[in-house]
Amino acid sequence: MTEPALTPIVPDRIWAMERPVWFSGVRLRARTTVVRLDDGGLLLHSPAPPTDALTAELRALGPVRWLVIPNQFHHLGTPPAAAGFPDARVIGPASAAAKNPALRIDVDIADGAFGAQLPEVEALPLAGVPFLDETVLYHRPTRTLLGADVVLTADADDHWTWRWGARVTGCYQRVRVPPDVKKKVADKAAAARAVRAMLDRPAQRLIVAHAAVMTDGWRDHFAHAWRLVGVDV
Numbered sequence: 118m119t120e121p122a123l124t125p126i127v128p129d130r131i132w133a134m135e136r137p138v139w140f141s142g143v144r145l146r147a148r149t150t151v152v153r154l155d156d157g158g159l160l161l162h163s164p165a166p167p168t169d170a171l172t173a174e175l176r177a178l179g180p181v182r183w184l185v186i187p188n189q190f191h192h193l194g195t196p197p198a199a200a201g202f203p204d205a206r207v208i209g210p211a212s213a214a215a216k217n218p219a220l221r222i223d224v225d226i227a228d229g230a231f232g233a234q235l236p237e238v239e240a241l242p243l244a245g246v247p248f249l250d251e252t253v254l255y256h257r258p259t260r261t262l263l264g265a266d267v268v269l270t271a272d273a274d275d276h277w278t279w280r281w282g283a284r285v286t287g288c289y290q291r292v293r294v295p296p297d298v299k300k301k302v303a304d305k306a307a308a309a310r311a312v313r314a315m316l317d318r319p320a321q322r323l324i325v326a327h328a329a330v331m332t333d334g335w336r337d338h339f340a341h342a343w344r345l346v347g348v349d350v
């Protein structure tokens with residue numbers, strides 16, 4: 118029997134899978150998170166290209182209705198996911214569409230229009246960091262913040278290349294703003310307000326693409342990471 122692709126995070130509501138991705142010479146783990154919405158439909162955050170095993174597991178959980186591209190970098194898996202789940206609507210930033218001609222975006226993540234269709238999800242844009250152009254989602258029923266690159270970390274489960282890279286860049290077993298984002302905070306006051314809005318949500322966990330799921334103490338780690346890059350939250 119093969120290993121299941123999805124690991125439960127919140128019983129009956131949130132699952133995730135990880136896959137290896139190479140970035141700047143190191144192998145990271147990239148997470149796709151699956152949220153079962155109140156209507157039973159599934160939201161895939163930062164979709165991976167669907168394998169047969171993943172597709173079968175998703176079909177057993179419910180219909181895939183939403184594919185979320187969280188920032189202008191996490192878009193590569195979405196065109197194959199959109200082909201595999203043609204009824205799903207794609208939410209994402211225009212900046213990702215500008216980079217990837219294969220991408221079709223149905224709902225701009227920045228215009229807030231999807232809030233009317235997904236009232237259980239709140240969009241929290243990371244203002245002040247256009248380099249990333251990320252919007253974090255807050256899922257109210259599970260009190261979960263869903264992001265991609267707002268922070269990251271490496272730990273013992275990571276590939277040696279990223280363990281090494283993380284030690285060099287100060288991210289090993291420490292929650293940090295990604296090294297390539299640190300110097301790209303264009304408006305620190307705006308970023309501070311945006312990070313504060315995320316901290317103010319009554320979230321019990323923070324799920325990002327390249328770190329273990331953060332629960333106890335996530336606020337302290339998240340705020341500290343941003344303070345280190347001069348964002349006064």
Ligand SMILES: [Fe+2]
Pocket residue numbers: 190191265266326327
């Ligand atoms: Fe990333």
